Amino acid sequence: MADHVGDASKIVYMPGDFVENVKVSEKTSKAILGPGLKQDGDTVMVTKPGLLRHKEPNIYWIDCHSRRYVPVRGESVIGIVCAKAGDVFRVDIGGSEQASLSYLSFESATKRNRPDVKVGDIVYAKLLVANKDMEPELVCIDSTGRSSGMGVIGRNGGFLYKCSLNLIRKILSTNCPLLSRLGKQIPFETTVGMNGLIYVRARTTVQTITIINAIAASEYMDNDQIISMCKKLADTFTMVQ
Template sequence: MIQGQQVEELGIVLPGDKIEHPDLESNWDSICVGPGLSCKNGAVNATRAGRLKMSSKNKKYIFYVDSHCKRYIPQAGEFVIGVITRRLGYNYLIDIGASGFVTITDLIFENYSKKNIQHLYLGDLIYGQLFATKNYREPEFVPLDIPKVSVGIAPLPRDGIMFHVPLHVARLLIDPSITLLETIGKKTDFTLVVGYNGRVWLHSEDMNDVVTIMNNVMMLEIFSPQELRKKLSCS
C-alpha cells in the first residue's frame, strides 16, 4: 500500500459474487482490479472469499479482496522480502514464499562492474518490489533502497531478525491508516521492514525490545489494531 492512499471497506464477498460499485461504472478508465477479483466482458467478479476493499489516490481506484491465505500469491507492485537460495552465473534465485522462485541479475543494477558489485550469499535477505512482465510470466523482482538500512543490491543487515506473520497481519502493518507501529515507536527505537509475503525484518539495539515488538506484532492475529493500540497506550 502506498502512502497517501485511503482504504474503504465495502463488505464481505464470496467466490462468484458480482462486484457492483458506482466507480466501476463511471470511472472505468481509472480502475485497477487487484487480487481476489477477475474482470471478464466488462463484469468484475470475486474469485475468493474475504473483505472487499477499495483504495484510492489521485482519482485512481484499486479494488481487491483482503482474505486469509496460507501461501503468498505474487502480485505486481507489491513489496516483499526474499531469501537468496542460489547463484546461477550472473543471476540469483530468490525465495519469496510463493509456489515458485523469482530471479535477479547483477546486470540490472546501475553502474554495475566487477569492482563495485557486492555479492549476495546463501541465506541473505533482500527487500524489493515485484513488477509485471509480458506474456503472463511471473512478476519480476527488483531490489529497492531502504534509507539507513540497505542500498541497491545490498542485503538487509544480519544484525536484524526475520520472523513470519500471517499475510493479513502483514497487510495491516503496511496499511498507512494503522498507527500501531507509531505507538510502539514512542517507547523504543527500532527499524521494521514488512513484506506483503508475510515476512518481517526487525532490528533494535536491545534484544528485550526485539522480543516485545515481535510479541506485539503477533498479537494482531487476536486483537484488532484499535484494541491493541489501547492496550499498549495503557501499559
C-alpha cells in the same frame, strides 16, 4: 495499494457471487477491479472469499485472508538468497517459483565490482517482472540507479518473522498506529516485505522479541486495542528499566 476503507462493508462475498452497482469513473467510464474480482461478460464475479472494499470513485477489491504470496510487479519484498547461478542469484520470496536477482541490480555494481551477497543473506528488493507465465525478477535499485534502502539487510543481527499477508497490509496502512507507537517506547529498525516477511532489529534481544510478539498479536486487533496494547507494553518497559 489503496487504504482499507473502514468497516463500511460487512457483507462477506463468496466465490461465484456477483457484485452489483459497480460505479464507473466519469472520465474513462471504467471501473478498476483489484484482487479477488474478475470480469465475467457484463458482470463482476467474485473469485476469493472476503469483504468487499471500495475506494472512490471506481476502485473495488476483495480483502482476502491468505498466507501464500503471489508475486505482483512493483511490490517490495524480502527474499532469502538460496543459490548463485551464473550471473544471477536465486531468491526465495515465498511464491510458487524462486525469483532471480541479477548481480548488476545493486547500487554501484559493475561486471568487475561484484556485490557482497552470500547464500543465506536476506535482501530487500522490488519486483521488476512478475506475471503468472514467467519467472519473477527482482532488482535492488530504483530507476535512477540508487538503492533507496534496498539491498542486503540484517547484517547486524535481528529477527525475520513470517506472518499472513493481511497483517502486513494492515501494518503498512497509514491509519495503523502499531509501528509508530511501539517505536516511541522501544527504538527499533524494521523492514516489511509484502510477501509476509517482517525483519525487526532492536537494541537488545528481549526488545526484539517483544516487538515481534506485539506485531503477531495485533493480527486480530482493531486500532483501539492496538493502542491499549502499546500502552501496556510501554508501562511494562518503564517499570523494568
